[in-house]
Structure formats: structure tokens, C-alpha cells
Amino acid sequence: IVNSFILFADLNAGCCSNTAEVRFQAHNSTIMQGSVLTLIPPYEGKRVLELGAIISRFTDELAQKAGEVIVLDFIEIAIKKKIEDGSVDLIFSNWLLMYLSDKEVKLLAERMLGWIFQECQTCDASGKSFELTMVCCKCIVAYVKNKKNQNQIYWIWQKVSMENDKDFRRFLNNVQYKSNGILRYECVVGQGYVSPRGFETTKEFVAKMELKLGQKVLDVDCGIGGGDFYMAETFDVHVVGIDLLVNMMSFAFERAIGLNCSVEFEVADCTTNTYPDNSFDVIYSSATIFHIQDKPALFKTFFKWLKPGGRVLITDYCKSDETPSPLFAEVIKQRGYDIHDVQAYEQMLKDAGFEDVIAEDRIDQYFYILSLSRPELEKVEKEKEEFIHQRLLRSKKT
Numbered sequence: 001i002v003n004s005f006i007l008f009a010d011l012n013a014g015c016c017s018n019t020a021e022v023r024f025q026a027h028n029s030t031i032m033q034g035s036v037l038t039l040i041p042p043y044e045g046k047r048v049l050e051l052g053a054i055i056s057r058f059t060d061e062l063a064q065k066a067g068e069v070i071v072l073d074f075i076e077i078a079i080k081k082k083i084e085d086g087s088v089d090l091i092f093s094n095w096l097l098m099y100l101s102d103k104e105v106k107l108l109a110e111r112m113l114g115w116i117f118q119e120c121q122t123c124d125a126s127g128k129s130f131e132l133t134m135v136c137c138k139c140i141v142a143y144v145k146n147k148k149n150q151n152q153i154y155w156i157w158q159k160v161s162m163e164n165d166k167d168f169r170r171f172l173n174n175v176q177y178k179s180n181g182i183l184r185y186e187c188v189v190g191q192g193y194v195s196p197r198g199f200e201t202t203k204e205f206v207a208k209m210e211l212k213l214g215q216k217v218l219d220v221d222c223g224i225g226g227g228d229f230y231m232a233e234t235f236d237v238h239v240v241g242i243d244l245l246v247n248m249m250s251f252a253f254e255r256a257i258g259l260n261c262s263v264e265f266e267v268a269d270c271t272t273n274t275y276p277d278n279s280f281d282v283i284y285s286s287a288t289i290f291h292i293q294d295k296p297a298l299f300k301t302f303f304k305w306l307k308p309g310g311r312v313l314i315t316d317y318c319k320s321d322e323t324p325s326p327l328f329a330e331v332i333k334q335r336g337y338d339i340h341d342v343q344a345y346e347q348m349l350k351d352a353g354f355e356d357v358i359a360e361d362r363i364d365q366y367f368y369i370l371s372l373s374r375p376e377l378e379k380v381e382k383e384k385e386e387f388i389h390q391r392l393l394r395s396k397k398t
Contacts, residue, residue: 033057035142036094039154046089049115051108052096062092088115116159132157137249138266145238150256150263172245172291179247182224192226192255194248195287196366202227205286209313211235215281218242218305220270221288225252225263231284232261240280242268270298277304283312290317293338295345299352312354315362318342 037058045067053059053071063069070083091112097105113132136156143152177194185194193199206227211217215237219228222241232239241263243249249267256263266273271292283302292298302312319339324332332339340348346359 035140036154037061039136039140039156040092041090041156041158043090047087048090048092049083049088051091051093058092058094066090083115085114086117091115130159130161133160134246134267135160136267137246138268139253139264141264144262144264148260148262150253150259150265153253177245177247179250182247182251186224190226192224192229194223199226199230201365202230202286205313205315206231206234206284209282209284209311211237211282213237216240216279217282217284218275218280220283220285221291222252222265223248225255225265227284227286228252228263228265229255229259229261232263233259236262237281238262238264240264240266242266242270242273244269270301275305278307279305281307281310283310285313286315287317289314290337290339293336295338295340296348296351299349299354303353312349314345316345318345318361 043062044065047068047070048062048066049070049072050059050062051072053073059069059071070088100108116132117130134155135158137153139150140152140154143149182194186192189196190198193202209217211231213236215235217228217231217237217239219231219239219241221243222228223243225241228239228241231237239262241252242265243252244267246267249265252265256265271294283306289295289298299312306312317337317339319341321341331337342359342361346357349357349359
């Protein structure tokens with residue numbers, strides 16, 4: 001089965017103390033249940049396995065469209081149950097993993113891989129090899145809007161051809177933005193940030209967006225969420241923060257704990273993710289679009305996503321008219337950067353349909369920010385090992 005999925009979500013209706021609260025919670029539960037159902041990939045006529053269906057919130061809905069639904073109540077049954085390898089199209093579970101130990105989760109994952117894949121199969125008849133890749137990880141929006149809770153998260157893994165996997169994402173996750181590297185960046189530029197923008201620069205740029213109460217903001221490649229928390233808490237706007245990297249989002253999810261602000265996070269590729277037209281009042285992106293090759297197409301997409309009169313604010317690395325040094329040219333080539341001069345950026349935005357475009361060269365400001373960071377850089381270099389150890393401990397306690 002090539003087009004197979006595994007989906008996990010978490011839905012907790014909570015406890016109530018009187019009839020009015022029960023009705024309110026029941027209403028919210030219905031909304032949140034509907035929110036989860038919209039996340040499930042197409043499963044019409046498919047063979048669906050539902051794990052941990054203790055109170056069967058979703059079984060009836062699944063059965064209306066699926067060709068067959070296998071319902072397993074207890075994890076012990078799921079582990080011992082004999083299900084033929086490579087025989088399931090969709091595995092769905094809600095509110096389950098939080099009750100399992102790491103050992104139990106690992107055992108369950110091994111079983112699920114068998115149900116999705118054929119045992120010991122390396123390729124199909126066409127010679128293609130397959131693997132399981134995460135195609136989605138995000139907050140459940142109903143929880144963010146109703147309870148300001150970013151910790152109800154769903155994941156979708158899909159069986160895909162290995163040749164279609166994202167080598168670029170792997171490079172960023174495993175090389176440039178490993179967890180240790182993210183913590184080092186944060187130590188240098190300030191808590192919540194991993195690019196030179198930092199808090200003060202973010203304040204300056206956000207002020208230019210003239211945010212209004214209740215507006216909806218898309219932060220493209222939001223990093224670990226510092227700017228998103230600032231916008232939501234300061235201006236009472238709803239922020240959607242997306243980033244290509246799981247490592248970034250892991251920190252963002254952790255930092256959201258205990259914050260009562262309207263921010264939702266999603267692991268997503270801005271070049272392939274979709275939103276309805278006229279979804280956002282503002283689109284914001286800082287120091288990241290130089291990774292993207294087809295900027296004209298991206299800017300046209302931004303234009304469609306914005307409401308009439310909406311604004312986009314982008315900061316990014318640009319180049320001068322001079323030929324780059326051999327060393328810098330090699331860095332650009334190795335890392336696949338797509339860098340343009342300021343005037344080219346301005347023209348691409350105009351070509352996408354934007355009006356009143358202002359393009360500024362902020363190189364002096366960039367050098368000033370770097371000069372402020374120099375003491376921290378020197379400290380990190382001298383105390384590198386101890387720094388990594390302490391930051392990891394702090395992260396685990398967050």
C-alpha cells in the first residue's frame with residue numbers, strides 16, 4: 001500500500017462541575033472533535049485501524065466513509081493483535097501516546113510500521129524504495145482559539161518513495177539547525193530568537209506592520225517562536241507560525257507552555273502549504289527566504305493569501321553588485337542559497353501584485369547587531385561544552 005498514513009491527535013474534553021459547564025464543554029468538545037476530523041487524510045473505502053478507541057469519539061464517523069474500520073481499545077491488544085503486515089491504509093489514534101511509556105511507544109511504533117509496510121520489503125515491483133516521513137505536525141486550532149493551548153498537537157506520517165523525500169529539510173535539521181546549534185544561536189541573539197533580528201529588531205519591524213486587535217498574522221519560517229509570542233501578547237492578534245524544521249518547532253511547542261496567547265505552530269513548507277485566499281492581514285518573514293529558489297512564485301502565493309489591503313514584511317539576506325568572494329560563493333553553492341540584490345527583491349514583489357513597495361538596505365544595522373553579539377560569541381567559544389550542557393538541561397526542564 002503506497003498511499004498509507006499514520007495520524008495521532010490528542011483530544012481531552014475536560015471535567016465539569018455543573019450542568020452549564022457540561023453543556024459548554026460538550027459544545028467545545030464537538031467543535032474540537034470536528035477540528036480533528038478535518039485533519040484526517042482521505043480514507044474513503046480504505047482500511048482504517050483505530051487505536052485506543054476507549055469512548056469511540058471517532059469510530060462512527062470513520063465507519064461512515066471507510067471500507068473497513070478495525071477498532072482496538074487497549075494497547076495490549078494492539079501489540080498482541082495479529083494484523084497482516086502491509087495491510088492497513090490509515091492508522092488513527094487520539095489521546096493515546098500521553099499514557100504510554102517511552103518503551104511502549106517504541107514497541108507500538110514497530111508494530112505500526114509493520115502494518116503499513118510489508119515486512120523486509122525494500123522496494124516494490126517498479127523498483128522504488130519507500131520510507132515513512134512526517135508530512136504534518138501542528139497545533140489543533142480549536143484548542144488554540146478556545147483555550148490558548150498549543151500543547152494539543154497532531155502528527156501525520158505518510159509512506160512515500162525515498163526519492164521524493166526532502167534532502168534539504170534533512171540537511172537543515174541534521175547540519176545547520178541541530179538542537180545544539182539552535183541553542184547556540186539563541187544564546188547569541190537572545191531568548192526566543194535564532195537569527196540576528198533578536199527582540200529589539202523584531203519590535204522595530206513589527207511596529208511597521210501596524211497590527212490591530214484581532215488580526216491574523218502568518219509568520220513564515222518562524223523559528224522557535226519568540227516573535228510570535230511577542231506579537232500575540234502585545235497586540236492581541238492571532239499568529240500562525242510555520243517552519244520547515246521539526247527541531248525549531250519542538251522548541252516553539254515547549255516555549256508555549258504556560259503562555260496564554262493565541263499562537264498556533266505548524267511544521268510546514270511555505271512553498272507547498274496551502275491556505276484559502278484572503279486568510280491573513282499580515283505576512284511576516286525574517287531572514288529565511290534566501291533558502292527558497294522560486295521567490296516570484298512564493299510572493300504571488302503570499303499575495304493570494306493576504307486580505308485586501310493586507311501587508312507583507314520581509315527581512316532577508318541580500319547581495320551587493322560586487323562579485324562574491326570565492327569563499328562566500330562556495331558557501332552559497334554548498335547550501336543552495338538563492339540571494340538577490342535589494343532592487344531585485346523590490347521588483348519581484350511588484351511583479352507579484354504588491355503596491356507601495358519599500359525596499360531598504362539595512363546592512364549597517366546588521367553589522368551593528370553583530371557587534372553587540374560579539375561578547376556573547378566569544379563567551380560561547382570559550383565555554384562551548386559547558387554552554388551546550390547547561391542549555392540542554394535548561395531546555396529539558398522547560
